[in-house]
Amino acid sequence: MDFLWTSTLITILAFLLLYWGLNKWAFGPLFGVMEKRRQLVLEQMNTAESSRKQAEQAMSEQKAALEQARREAYEIIEQARTTSTKQADDIVQSAKSEATRLKDDAVKDIETEKNKAISALRTEVGNISVQIASKIIEKQVDEKAQEQLVDQYLKEVGSK
Amino acid sequence: MRFDIAAIIAILVSVIITIVVARLAVRNLSVDNPSKMQNFMEWAVDFMHSTIASSMPVHKVRPYLALGMTLIMFIFISNLLGLPLLIITDAHEAFPAIGITQEYLDSHGGVAHLAWWKSPTADLAVTAGLALVVFVLVHYLGMKLNRKHYLKHYLHPYPVFLPVNLIETVAKPVTLALRLYANIFAGEVLISTILMLSWGGIPFMIAWQGFSIFIGAIQAFLFTVLTMVYISQATVHDEEH
Numbered sequence: 001m002d003f004l005w006t007s008t009l010i011t012i013l014a015f016l017l018l019y020w021g022l023n024k025w026a027f028g029p030l031f032g033v034m035e036k037r038r039q040l041v042l043e044q045m046n047t048a049e050s051s052r053k054q055a056e057q058a059m060s061e062q063k064a065a066l067e068q069a070r071r072e073a074y075e076i077i078e079q080a081r082t083t084s085t086k087q088a089d090d091i092v093q094s095a096k097s098e099a100t101r102l103k104d105d106a107v108k109d110i111e112t113e114k115n116k117a118i119s120a121l122r123t124e125v126g127n128i129s130v131q132i133a134s135k136i137i138e139k140q141v142d143e144k145a146q147e148q149l150v151d152q153y154l155k156e157v158g159s160k
Numbered sequence: 161m162r163f164d165i166a167a168i169i170a171i172l173v174s175v176i177i178t179i180v181v182a183r184l185a186v187r188n189l190s191v192d193n194p195s196k197m198q199n200f201m202e203w204a205v206d207f208m209h210s211t212i213a214s215s216m217p218v219h220k221v222r223p224y225l226a227l228g229m230t231l232i233m234f235i236f237i238s239n240l241l242g243l244p245l246l247i248i249t250d251a252h253e254a255f256p257a258i259g260i261t262q263e264y265l266d267s268h269g270g271v272a273h274l275a276w277w278k279s280p281t282a283d284l285a286v287t288a289g290l291a292l293v294v295f296v297l298v299h300y301l302g303m304k305l306n307r308k309h310y311l312k313h314y315l316h317p318y319p320v321f322l323p324v325n326l327i328e329t330v331a332k333p334v335t336l337a338l339r340l341y342a343n344i345f346a347g348e349v350l351i352s353t354i355l356m357l358s359w360g361g362i363p364f365m366i367a368w369q370g371f372s373i374f375i376g377a378i379q380a381f382l383f384t385v386l387t388m389v390y391i392s393q394a395t396v397h398d399e400e401h
Contacts, residue, residue, distance in 0.1 A: 003284055003285050003288075004162055004163070004164045004167070004285050005285065006162065006163050006164070006285075007163075007164050007167045007168070007171075007283060007285035007286055007289070008285045008286070008288050008289040008292065009289070010167075010168055010171060010289070011171055011280070011285070011286045011288075011289025011290060012289045012290075012292060012293055014171045014172070014175050015230075015234065015289065015290060015293055016293070017175070018175050018178060018179065018230060018234055019226070019227065019230045021179060022178070022179065022182050022226065022229070022230050022233075023226045023230075025179075025182075025183060025186075026179075026182035026183060026185065026186050027182070027205075027225070027226040027229055027230075028226075029186050029189050030185070030186045030189065030198075030201060030202070030205065031205070031225065031226070032189075033189045033190070033191055033194075033198075034202060034205065036191050037191050037192070040191060040192070
């Protein structure tokens with residue numbers, strides 16, 4: 001076994017040629033494809049991530065919208081309830097005040113009528129008693145003293 | 161000037177097989193629907209990538225990936241080449257151009273066995289060629305990419321160690337060449353020894369052929385890994401010692 005430097009030289013040349021050729025025709029394209037696939041996977045992962053985020057955002061938006069709608073509905077119901085309560089109160093209140101007013105009016109009317117009747121009656125009674133008295137006593141008592149007497153008497157009657 | 165025809169044939173055959181295998185693997189490249197061969201080749205590339213990445217930072221791996229793939233494929237195919245058959249002719253006359261000198265004939269009883277088919281890596285001259293490529297590459301890259309630290313490492317840790325470092329520098333390619341050559345050559349020697357057993361040697365032959373495939377793979381892997389480690393040592397100054 002002897003060492004032939006020509007073999008060494010040929011090996012070096014062959015290896016360099018092999019490296020060059022493989023790099024150009026085999027590994028270059030292969031690495032290119034692998035890199036492209038890596039990019040593709042990365043891109044798809046990014047897309048998946050962004051669409052997941054979008055879905056999450058849409059989800060939370062919908063949740064918020066739902067919550068908003070629920071709150072609004074509750075508010076509307078609450079408002080309706082308070083409005084109706086207030087209206088009922090108002091109606092009752094106005095009915096009550098109306099009733100009170102009517103009652104007061106009636107009482108006042110009664111009072112007025114009573115006073116009127118009393119004063120009419122008083123006048124009538126005075127006149128009648130004056131006539132009766134003048135008829136009975138026949139001018140012994142003057143009209144003025146008579147009236148005074150009747151008034152006093154009626155006052156005593158009225159106060160009782 | 162003498163040529164070893166057998167070695168040249170073996171080298172050419174190895175190169176051709178390597179190119180054919182590589183071309184077959186990348187015949188119909190596809191990004192999203194790779195063929196089986198492409199898948200296998202990509203697996204090999206990934207394996208090579210992680211192997212290189214174990215000796216240097218990941219982001220520096222890319223430029224050496226093709227080198228590593230070429231090395232491991234060429235050496236592995238070369239190692240396997242000598243396994244299946246051995247073509248030997250007997251030469252009875254001196255033929256200096258292919259290494260048969262009169263003295264050789266005289267010392268071997270007038271007969272020279274010529275092996276026409278062998279692993280190229282079973283020849284020290286061939287493995288030396290590979291080691292030389294690596295040697296030149298390592299020191300070129302060291303000078304180009306990492307000059308300051310590369311030069312300083314010869315004086316590390318003290319200038320007194322310069323001879324030791326020089327011996328180490330020389331020993332690296334020498335061991336690289338010798339290790340590969342010795343493993344493959346020993347394998348072929350054992351194959352020819354087993355052949356002397358004629359039919360009785362078949363079980364041994366089966367076992368040893370299998371083991372030789374294993375050795376061929378291991379040696380190809382080792383050569384490549386050591387190359388990457390040497391490149392890393394010369395170019396990455398964080399990992400220098």
